[in-house]
Amino acid sequence: MKPAFRNDAYAKVTGAAKYTDDYTLPRMLHAVPLHAQTASARVISIDCSLALQSPGVLRIILAEDIPGSIKFGQIIKDYPTLAHKRICSTGDVLALVVAESRAQALAALPLIKVQLEELPAIFDPEQAMRKDAELINPEYGSNICNYHRVRTGDIQEGEEEAELIIEQDFSTSRIEHAYLEPESALAHLRSDGVMEVIGSMQHPFSTRRFVASTLGFELKDVEVRTVPIGGAFGGKDDTAALVCARAALCAYLLKRPVKLTYNREMSMRESYKRHPYRMQYRMGVKKDGSITFVKVRMVADGGAYCSVTPWVTWRSTVQCCGCYEVPNVHCDVYGVYTNNVFSGAFRGFGSPQVNFAIEQLVEIAAHKLGMDEIDFRRKNMVKQGSTTVTNQVLDTHKVSLQEVMDKVLSEIDYETKRAKCSFGDPKQDKWYGIGFAISYRGMSLGAEGVDFNSAILNVQPDGSVLLETGVHENGQGSESAMILIAAEELGLPVERIRYRLPSTSNIPDGGTTVASRGTLLGGGATTKAARILKGIIAETLLKEYDLSAERFEKGQILTLEGQTICTWEKAIALCYSKQVYPYAFGVFQAPRVSWDEETGHGDAYFTWVYGCQAVELEVDPKTMKVTLLNLVAAHDVGKAINPAMVKGQFYGGLAMGAGYGLFEEVPLADGGVIPTNLHQYKLMRATDLPEMTAIIVENPDPTSPSKAKGIGEPTLEITAPAIANAIYRATNKRYVDQPLKLRP
Amino acid sequence: MIIVNGNKYKIEPALLDKKLSEWLREDLFLTGVKIGCEIGVCGSCTVLVNNQAKRSCKMLVKDAVGHEITTIEGISGEDGTLHPLQQAFMDAGAIQCGFCTPGMVLSALALLLQNHQPTRSEIRQALKGNICRCTGYQQIVDAVEMAARIMYPRIK
Ligand code: FES
Numbered sequence: 094m095k096p097a098f099r100n101d102a103y104a105k106v107t108g109a110a111k112y113t114d115d116y117t118l119p120r121m122l123h124a125v126p127l128h129a130q131t132a133s134a135r136v137i138s139i140d141c142s143l144a145l146q147s148p149g150v151l152r153i154i155l156a157e158d159i160p161g162s163i164k165f166g167q168i169i170k171d172y173p174t175l176a177h178k179r180i181c182s183t184g185d186v187l188a189l190v191v192a193e194s195r196a197q198a199l200a201a202l203p204l205i206k207v208q209l210e211e212l213p214a215i216f217d218p219e220q221a222m223r224k225d226a227e228l229i230n231p232e233y234g235s236n237i238c239n240y241h242r243v244r245t246g247d248i249q250e251g252e253e254e255a256e257l258i259i260e261q262d263f264s265t266s267r268i269e270h271a272y273l274e275p276e277s278a279l280a281h282l283r284s285d286g287v288m289e290v291i292g293s294m295q296h297p298f299s300t301r302r303f304v305a306s307t308l309g310f311e312l313k314d315v316e317v318r319t320v321p322i323g324g325a326f327g328g329k330d331d332t333a334a335l336v337c338a339r340a341a342l343c344a345y346l347l348k349r350p351v352k353l354t355y356n357r358e359m360s361m362r363e364s365y366k367r368h369p370y371r372m373q374y375r376m377g378v379k380k381d382g383s384i385t386f387v388k389v390r391m392v393a394d395g396g397a398y399c400s401v402t403p404w405v406t407w408r409s410t411v412q413c414c415g416c417y418e419v420p421n422v423h424c425d426v427y428g429v430y431t432n433n434v435f436s437g438a439f440r441g442f443g444s445p446q447v448n449f450a451i452e453q454l455v456e457i458a459a460h461k462l463g464m465d466e467i468d469f470r471r472k473n474m475v476k477q478g479s480t481t482v483t484n485q486v487l488d489t490h491k492v493s494l495q496e497v498m499d500k501v502l503s504e505i506d507y508e509t510k511r512a513k514c515s516f517g518d519p520k521q522d523k524w525y526g527i528g529f530a531i532s533y534r535g536m537s538l539g540a541e542g543v544d545f546n547s548a549i550l551n552v553q554p555d556g557s558v559l560l561e562t563g564v565h566e567n568g569q570g571s572e573s574a575m576i577l578i579a580a581e582e583l584g585l586p587v588e589r590i591r592y593r594l595p596s597t598s599n600i601p602d603g604g605t606t607v608a609s610r611g612t613l614l615g616g617g618a619t620t621k622a623a624r625i626l627k628g629i630i631a632e633t634l635l636k637e638y639d640l641s642a643e644r645f646e647k648g649q650i651l652t653l654e655g656q657t658i659c660t661w662e663k664a665i666a667l668c669y670s671k672q673v674y675p676y677a678f679g680v681f682q683a684p685r686v687s688w689d690e691e692t693g694h695g696d697a698y699f700t701w702v703y704g705c706q707a708v709e710l711e712v713d714p715k716t717m718k719v720t721l722l723n724l725v726a727a728h729d730v731g732k733a734i735n736p737a738m739v740k741g742q743f744y745g746g747l748a749m750g751a752g753y754g755l756f757e758e759v760p761l762a763d764g765g766v767i768p769t770n771l772h773q774y775k776l777m778r779a780t781d782l783p784e785m786t787a788i789i790v791e792n793p794d795p796t797s798p799s800k801a802k803g804i805g806e807p808t809l810e811i812t813a814p815a816i817a818n819a820i821y822r823a824t825n826k827r828y829v830d831q832p833l834k835l836r837p
Numbered sequence: 838m839i840i841v842n843g844n845k846y847k848i849e850p851a852l853l854d855k856k857l858s859e860w861l862r863e864d865l866f867l868t869g870v871k872i873g874c875e876i877g878v879c880g881s882c883t884v885l886v887n888n889q890a891k892r893s894c895k896m897l898v899k900d901a902v903g904h905e906i907t908t909i910e911g912i913s914g915e916d917g918t919l920h921p922l923q924q925a926f927m928d929a930g931a932i933q934c935g936f937c938t939p940g941m942v943l944s945a946l947a948l949l950l951q952n953h954q955p956t957r958s959e960i961r962q963a964l965k966g967n968i969c970r971c972t973g974y975q976q977i978v979d980a981v982e983m984a985a986r987i988m989y990p991r992i993k
């Protein structure tokens with residue numbers, strides 16, 4: 094394979110790359126947060142007098158000091174920059190201590206005296222849903238943050254046609270993103286009146302809205318700049334944006350630069366987690382293996398704040414039956430407020446939960462029917478031209494589910510190895526199991542959001558190129574992918590293209606870099622900008638040489654037939670001499686999607702991706718310890734722009750998905766996070782993982798200008814059920830609660 | 838006195854009880870020392886102390902007195918040429934967010950200085966103390982293998 098290309102690798106591997114906390118500014122102050130640590134209470138008083146006398150402390154900031162809005166949110170504005178009078182979650186921040194040094198700020202924290210009146214709290218979503226339950230967010234008027242449904246076909250008919258009905262409940266856990274870099278922000282009020290912020294956040298435009306709302310500024314008066322960030326995985330949106338808003342608040346009030354860096358304990362206490370789900374499935378099948386209906390009720394614990402719960406649960410709704418054709422569907426999904434630490438975006442975004450259930454359910458059904466689980470899947474899976482459960486016809490792209498499944502099963506030699514599974518054989522001292530899972534995934538935001546992005550290509554007089562897009566580098570290599578796309582379109586070496594340090598004041602709001610939409614949307618915009626740019630250059634060349642520039646290759650510009658017109662540099666010089674700017678602004682607007690909340694029907698996503706993963710493992714019958722032996726994955730990525738980085742997404746997703754399956758979970762006590770640091774939250778380490786195989790499948794997508802689709806999320810959404818299926822074949826027991834805690 | 842990346846530093850008594858990681862970051866501006874947990878479990882603050890991989894968040898400045906410390910900033914050439922391990926990390930695609938990278942490279946370097954031809958499982962063992970949330974470690978192990986072949990070519 095070609096060596097990986099990354100524009101930021103040199104800086105990162107030499108230690109030169111500067112993350113937020115690595116920056117210092119002259120006269121910079123430090124802030125730290127005071128957390129509530131109580132899930133539900135009324136604030137009676139906050140006495141700062143003692144803390145203010147502590148050395149180095151300059152000010153303690155409370156909610157009353159906020160010049161703009163105290164609360165903000167991406168969907169519902171319920172998330173307080175600083176808690177005001179009422180505490181709803183243990184992660185609420187009551188005050189910010191600002192001091193000359195971080196140590197001084199930390200030392201003053203315990204000196205703040207908070208008087209609270211504890212109030213009853215609700216930690217169980219089912220209890221929160223009851224009519225008589227106390228309201229967590231009274232302004233919203235209900236503890237049901239959102240409700241989505243699907244009504245397809247006639248569920249009664251499906252019940253009648255069924256020859257076998259399976260009922261099974263599943264549950265999944267709350268998990269921590271555990272990005273290696275905790276949140277950090279550095280803000281200063283510039284002399285031109287602009288609040289400038291850098292931060293470890295994944296959505297500069299959302300961050301800008303949080304900052305502007307807190308300060309009461311217009312968007313033009315806040316500039317959020319991008320610096321390297323140490324991982325996000327969906328987890329550096331709301332909380333990270335608020336950390337930036339708080340730093341900006343301090344900088345605004347003290348008129349000095351302020352850095353607010355979280356330690357791991359603060360980060361784990363306050364940051365949102367993956368939604369825990371409870372899912373009740375009822376599925377009917379005929380003897381020939383066809384699914385006649387699926388009825389499902391899901392409840393997602395959203396915690397104290399809405400965040401993006403309606404969007405996360407919407408994806409679960411659209412994908413409620415996994416990648417199968419089901420004629421009759423009755424699906425109810427609830428996102429619910431509780432006083433638990435809140436839930437939000439997390440790589441996968443509502444699909445890992447559903448796949449965990451469905452990919453076991455189909456195997457339970459196949460087993461009960463005495464049918465091969467491969468055949469059962471083949472019979473029911475979506476194929477070219479299939480209609481999804483939300484009534485979308487899959488015909489805009491290649492439906493490659495069968496292809497990815499076949500590739501994985503043959504690579505791992507599934508059918509031969511299946512015969513060796515132990516099924517809990519008491520005579521064996523190691524139990525062997527193999528399992529797999531498949532999925533499809535709607536790409537990008539779908540009908541849950543406005544979906545477009547832009548790119549700027551600005552060619553300099555010497556022919557070098559500045560590129561910028563509305564996509565944010567979260568560590569996944571999106572800038573490199575954009576550079577590669579531009580380089581290929583323009584026929585230039587990557588060295589000639591620089592990804593300009595992005596800022597919210599320079600490029601239009603491109604939405605958040607979530608939903609595996611970076612390459613798809615940003616790449617689409619880059620492709621479009623490159624095509625516009627080539628048109629501008631071609632027009633100039635036509636006037637000068639009367640030749641039609643059609644091909645941009647290896648720094649040369651050629652006619653269709655291959656006649657060289659001139660070099661890239663000469664063409665650019667010509668543009669400038671003719672008063673033409675070789676500058677292009679490209680926009681990619683996602684194709685139209687639709688959704689009807691009543692029926693749960695619509696073309697939910699404009700394109701889909703398909704994936705399959707398989708795992709081999711061993712269980713020690715004495716300790717019930719699971720050892721992973723092999724992981725194989727195939728995903729259709731449309732087109733692999735940067736193959737080594739695409740594989741990196743496979744491996745990283747598999748590792749995270751395996752941790753999700755086997756042990757990751759954030760236990761709570763009275764709504765608060767129990768683990769205080771990574772010693773109490775197990776993550777996959779190098780020795781926990783087997784060698785992995787990544788199979789890149791490429792079916793160029795006609796709806797994507799660059800032909801590429803996303804890969805960040807599909808890679809972790811089916812690892813857990815593949816493991817669960819393998820554990821079943823090793824132990825002869827079904828584990829329906831994630832993480833999979835094996836019992837002797 | 839402490840030697841850091843070949844430079845000698847005299848230590849004021851007031852600094853002796855400072856965390857080594859903080860001294861390196863705040864006083865020497867060696868911000869390639871990353872802080873992920875501050876309690877010795879993530880490995881992102883790894884430095885070499887006399888060529889042994891150590892977590893600098895678990896050491897005080899006084900523990901380093903009389904020793905030689907290498908941070909990520911100290912392993913490439915003066916002219917910016919990369920150490921073979923650094924080059925291998927780049928080529929193998931072992932870098933995503935990069936926050937674990939300095940610690941990973943230094944843990945791997947400590948291994949290769951001891952063991953010139955480690956197996957993949959020995960590499961995994963040596964990197965066990967370094968968490969990477971992005972890469973699944975696969976390409977990091979590839980990179981270390983690749984670097985070993987370049988640093989210590991096998992005589993045919
Ligand atoms: S910061 Fe030192 S081991 Fe995590």
Ligand code: FES
Nearest residue numbers: 934937969970971
């Ligand atoms: S590359 Fe992000 S933690 Fe390793």
